[in-house]
Amino acid sequence: MTEPATVLQARGVVKVFGQHRALDDVSIDLRAGEVHALLGENGAGKSTLIKILTGAYQATEGEVLLEGQPVRFADPLQAQAAGIGTVYQEVNLLPNRSVAENLFLGHQPTRFGFVQKKVIYAKARAVLATYGLDVDVRAELGSYSVAVQQIVAIARAVELSGKVLVLDEPTASLDRNEVDRLFDIIRQLKARGLAIIFITHFLDQVFAISDRMTVLRNGKLIGTSSLKDVSPTDVVRMMLGKDLEILHPVSTAAEGASGPVMLSFDGFGKPGKVAPVTLDIHRGEVVGVAGLLGSGRTELARLMFGVDTAESGKVTMNGKEISLRSPVQAVQAGFGFCPEDRKADGIFGDLSVRENLIIALQAKLGWFKALNRDEQLEIAGRYAEALDIRAANHDMPIKLLSGGNQQKVILGRWLAIDPNFLILDEPTRGIDVGAHAEIVRTINRLREDGLGLLVISSELDEIVAYSSRVVVMRDRQMVAELHGQDISPKIIVQAIAAQHQEAAE
């Protein structure tokens, strides 16, 4: 059997940012009809490599070849024209434009120079239907959830990819059904002979769909191999350069171990967002929140942090009723909130890593107690070390950090205020295996320190690993509360799935 043809290739690529060598002599080759996983820790240089392959960055040294011919893409448009479609990690498309326009921007069919809107709408509907998405394609993209936006970004890239499809963490905000659907589409494209690069931190997804993989570590090429020849342990070893002892520290918290009631939400809700929820949070307990996307998990978190104002119910903290009408009040009460959509809600892109880390603490202290520079440096250093945040220095703008490292900064920001109650919405999204285990450990440690935590996650294994109790959301209602033995992926799935049967009836 002959080897399939190489479609896109990088040879000896070096990328230097200022003093920092983000990529050092990296080579990769993609064959027609393969799914090629690109793996590595946060900050390993994966996104940088694909940006060079697709013309968003220029290599400092080395070359890119398309079907054997050296090419120089000056910008992503040229790469698109050559048949390379890409979903970049920071997928924000254009929130101010319609779904349809986001799908076809730059490629809108025109007649006499005028865009044929009707044609675009019809095409957009047809394209999205293959992803099982039924949305109003004329509505602003920004009015839909992150998951929908992600799917639109993927659909756009697929439409543009004649030869190569590049997906940088496309599954980070998708749930299982959507991931399965995406994989079906990837398989079809693969059968059509496309070369596909797939970046993810989910190892099971790597093994489910990929043929070969390339591992980067600290900007250096560790190796490329067929996935048939390796085990997950081998992959992790290649990525980290060492063995990871416990992938999932199974230290499920006994419920009885948690302390007295700290917070109680009583009939807390907002019509149209979340049906009234009654929930007690104890000291030293982790309440896991499971449910499909759009089930109201994020809305619940926003309500509890005062981002949206509850219209019914009350909150008592240590026996005293408190008001939660704004995030400022929430912070004063010792709440922390690490949001899901970090690009939009979480980071201050142009501020430095240090400023991003201390900003919540500063907000808590108020106007007149400014942290001096030494204190700032001390705090930033402490959390950067504790969470293993990798940045060339802490004064660089956070937007230049790799995606996973940005996520760690936001987590660090809320740990810095020493909260009583911490709400984490998908805290491990986009975080590598090493740091993933670290975050799960951190959650467990915080619980032992007596914090109350509410953690939303689509990763059932993860929820099971740290939750003392699990609540299940469905159709914007809290529909189940699982304790003790019931906290297992199987039972959680059943509780979530119950809704499908009901909905089907």
Next chain:
Amino acid sequence: MNRSLRPLAATAIIFLLCYLAAVIQFPSMLSTRVLGNFLTDNAFLGITAVGMTFVILSGGIDLSVGAVIGFTGVLIAVLISHFGMHPLAAFAVTLTIAALFGAAMGAAIHYMQVPSFIVTLAGMFLARGAASVISPDSIPINHDFYTSVSQAYLLMPGGGRLSLIGGIMVLVFVVGALVAHRTRFGSYVYALGGNTTSAALMGVPVARTTILIYTLSSFLAGLSGVIFSLYTSAGYSLAAVGVELDAIGAVVIGGTLLTGGYGFVAGTFIGVMLMGLVQTYIIFDGTLSSWWTKIVIGVLLFMFILLQRIVFAASAPRKKAFWKV
């Protein structure tokens, strides 16, 4: 209703209410004659405002337009009166210069990564300075072409006159709306205003689009200069001082978000008409000082910016997605 339509609807309603109030007080304001004068008197502002709409939609600002109007006026006057050029040839020359001037500003904004505010401020001083260097005094234009063109009109029912200049403005608005809402270029303009980084990663030709936007704005400012010169039959280096601010005002009153990405060309039309209405009302009233125009427009602007904050700052309602399971 679509979020971005709300400010537009608000502007339209406010305009209608104001017009109604004015008509109740001065019934003669409801006539095609007043309407015709409306269009003629605001033609040069309207044309500039169309260009400004594109600039603001893309997230930029163009402070040079007033100066460009002044400059083109002087250049046209000199070319016709001193060099004996035919007005049409003079128009072609000045419009080309204006467009190139805009292209240069666009290139500076994109390639040197300087904020548009700074670049166009420099452009404003440059154009105004150049105009004064050519001639510090007002130059009258006496040419048969001018007399015939500035008197050309279309009789509307009711005895009103749609002058040629008014007609040109309406045409510019129609073409502007088509370009903004119906062409790829238009979608790129909105894309830049939405998120420049995303736009670049999506393959929007950022450099070309930026340069074209400022070329268009300066070209339309030049055209405004032509209209202004037809309207006044003279060229003066200090003409149209502050028109850039009136144009920005009209665009914002018309419902376009100052930070870019949302808005409509038609909104700007209503914005211009609303400003014209205020002026006409004050003239009809006769007792009020014309400075009241500025005050009323200031209040209107403030109201609209407030309105936009309410509409846009409230977090976007997340629609529920329906999955076919």
